[in-house]
Amino acid sequence: MEKVRFRVKPFYNPPHLLVKQAVTIMLYAWLTGWNKRAFLRWAMQLQNLLHAGAGAEQICCFGVNPHVVWEMTGECNLKCVHCHAFGGEATYKELTTEEGKALIDQIATLGIRTFVFTGGEPLLRKDLFELIAYARSKRFTVFIATNGTLITKEVAKLLRRYKVGVVIGLDGMNPEVHDSIRGVEGAYDAVITGIENCVAENLYLHLNIVASKRNFDEIERIIDYGSEIGVYSYFIYNFVPLGRGEEIQDYALGREDFKALLDLILNKQREVRAIIIPVAAPEYWAYALQRRGIHNSRLIRFLGRFVGGCLADKGMMYIKPNGDVWACPFIPVRMGNVREEGLDKVRERLRGNKFEHGENASRCDDCEYQRVCGGCKARMMIDNLTYICPVHDISE
16 A cells, blocks of 8 residues: 555534534434434534534445445454454554554545544554554544453543543343343443543543344334434444355344334434434435425425435445455445555545345335435345335335
């Protein structure tokens, strides 16, 4: 990889992007029926607001468009049953520290401002904070996606020093449920300690919840716990049986459970002072519009400028430990490699890619809500998974 000297633009440049971001979040609040007082309490946390939306052009499935996620190692101290990455051992031929810095340099030239370090467990990689410091020197807004069990008081202080947003996976408030999903006894106690250390340092705190049949009854309890401790945002993943998750396909939500999940997210969004974004469920946006009785094509096209649905065909880059680039962590299709070519070329290849997901895709193209949804490309590609759409019954 060729090393490039560049720094990303500050959040206020260009000014019209800030205007678009303000319109986006107000449209989101209107669409979901977010309680005005709760929304204002969330929006008034300006430091967190700027962190959450750095460079954002749209809200999509998987968060802001654009952003980059680097799965920097396969090594992990847990054995999560749903892990798409087979976390456990360090992955063969992982990018070196210098290659990681070159990767950060490349991404800085693309107009992307949000950079996420993940794994495996990124805190097991010894050069993590060196790479975080390098990304911050390029003015990236940085997040770390972690299982939370290794966040000691000292680690939390380091994260505070580098102004890192912390994304922590929590799959149950019942220790038995969380530990059974995470594959290690004591994982619940350890993650709660890690969360408390983040709260003590007043870090940007985000919770990831993987919604499956195993923990469906825990989801609302987790959201309520997050509200109590001041969580700023949530991702609620619709479980996709990929990687290690292929062994527990029966955990995947059925039709009624999926609709119940979307209803739960919409209902909780109205009351909590944190933003809730579904992942692997871009149908959420279409479902919200349908529930409001919105069918006007011009209004839907207008909303599509701010709410983008599936992010996989819009240029998201999920970078594997060996440098392979995927469009989504749940679409195991190699679209390029950072060791072999520039990311600008890979990104153009990703945009608009249909990923050969068949008949369901063509039906999505005919849907009135296509501009704000587009269907979940990852779920469409899993041959033995019945594709569920809460708006149209396209699985029959």
